[in-house]
Amino acid sequence: MFETDQQKAAVQAWDEELRAKHNNRWFASLLFKQGETVFQRFSGYYSQLTALPRRTRRTLQRKWAVTLAAAAMAFALSGAPNINVAQAAADIMVDGKNCTLMDAITAANTDAVVGGCDGSSSDTLVLTKDIVLKAIDNSDFGNSGTPVITSNITIQGNGHKIKRDGKDPFRILTVANGAQLTLNNSVITGGLADVGGGILVHGGTLYMDHSTVSGNDAETSGGGIALVGNGSDVKYSSALILSSVVEKNAAGENGGGIAAMNGGFVLAVQSTISGNEAGLFGGGMAAQNYSVAWSKYSTIADNTAVQGGGGIASVDNSFLIVGASTVSGNEATDPDSSGGGVLSIGNFESKYAIVVNSTIARNEAGFGGGVSNYSSGMGILASTIAGNSASQEGGGIWNDDSDMGLFATIVSGNSASNGAEVVNNGSLDSEDNLFGHSGISSGQAFAGFTPDGTDFVATSDANNVALGSIIDTSGSNPRLRDNGGPTLTIALVPGSPAIDGTGDDRTGDDFVSLDQRGFVRDTNADIGAYEFDSEARPAVCDAPPIFNGPVNIIHGTEGNDKIKGTSGNDIIIGYGGNDRLEGLGGNDCIIGNAGDDQLYGDEGNDILWGGDLDNVTVYSSKDRDKIYGDAGDDEMHGGGDKDRLDGNDGDDVMYGDDGDDTMVAHDGNDTMYGGSGKDNMRGDDGNDSMYGEAGDDKLYGRQGDDVLDGGDNNDQLDGSDGTDTCTNGEQLKSCEA
Known part of the structure; x- marks a missing residue:
């Protein structure tokens, strides 16, 4: 945590760095990949650098040949651990009788005793029951039911609600310039205000973790949450929304769920923004007037806006990033509206909105059912745009008076x-995309746009290949499924002409070496967003969304290491030698690399990756884990809950143990034991042996001469190719016995 002036300076420097690099494609990719901790790390480094003596600062700037802000950004992106500045704190028990929420906030603001509440430095307000607000407390920033937060406060809600219950209109919480609110496991509901129905952040900072903002209304913008600056005394407001829900809020203008305005910044990570409504733009999220709206590993679904951006919108020189997210079922309702899912409008100064590794599906609008880019700039990279509709033009994409780049989508x-x-009425550059289907002609599929020679066009008068021979379909429509990664995707099918269609080796290209799921591209990369049969392993632990807070990075050596992580989120890298790596608590990513290693996930949802040429032994935990054997003969144990085990190369032995597991053998002659639960087991190449054991299991032999034994209960056995032996199954297919 930082003092008020330091906070404001850090946020201002962050904003300036973001704007300085907005049109750098490499920077945008790297910023996306590093995740939600970048802003926190940047703030820490920037505050430390600016606190150095002036002579030292000048010496460092000459040596680095960059500004302090640029240096802080480089440090933040480098993957170093977060810097935490410890402060003394007091727990204030809020019971509504001896200590009310109003008195607790005032005590925390003043570091004094107020009523039955004793404040001291950075305070944690612990709720022991639901809090019902019945009257207006103040009108400093419009009516508020609680005192304005002017210090660093944490509300530990323990699942309790803070709600309005009365005739008077007022919001629930207000955060003033330079203050910080951390909201943990709380529910904010029933607020009604002119702006920021649930929460207004007016130049301060909001950190929200495992909380819900629901059923709030704003007459103008930010039905659930509003982040507002005014460009002078109060210029910047920021929010980090982690593993939270913003739902069923409404705004008369912009940002039914969340609105960032006049220098606001919002990053939603592993969160759900759904069922919100806006009278103008951005049913789920909106950024307006030099603001930033960023969604990562999140779902923006079933929101509505009248004029445009049913899911998410950026207007008036604002910046928008949709990364590894799903934008689905949203609607812009006016007949002349644009951008059912995503809208960028009037943002030429900021140059670029970015959609990367995301799925835009089943959205509706007048123009640009999926995506609309009007008088703006946008890049769409390694994404899926399917099943959207427009009553007028551009069912998938509408690009008007704008610049757009469309790549590997x-x-x-x-x-x-x-x-x-x-539909294109501007400038649209495309490369390595997969377009259309054989049920329509190119004239029906495109207007004002001719695909590039590197694109694959499946229309009736182009390649005229049945869609089912290119991608996974349901009837005549593309089929979205869980093929791994953070979003649903559309898989290529065996023999698809898109496989190896680019002829490009992208394995060494940081920006395009991964497909939409975060899986590694082959040396001859496939056309579109999906890499067929690509290696099922994450890129530096960032592709699957496992982290929900700060991450500790622990490096081993080239020798034999014994490393234990922390109780938090860890990345543990073994390098060479025969290592024993243990994650302990938190959500961990453990990489063995070379050598014969033992990996233990322990608590949390972990990623365990054996690395190259290992004969690795991997032990999962009771939580949901992803285990990647990679090369070598590996032994993998799933533990409890729903795990995914990928053997990859080598002759592997996999134990699903408890829970409903997914086990994929890949290459080699592999042996799989399902354990209890409803397991899904796939053999792939090699002569594999699969034993379903307890539970209703599904076993697929695929290539090779396989042994499939369903075990107990009602099992489905499918030998597929090869001479397969099947026993103890209720449903048999392609089996010799």
């Missing part, structure tokens, strides 16, 4: 009166 199965897939 699937745009298929969309519909509109004109230009079912893409």
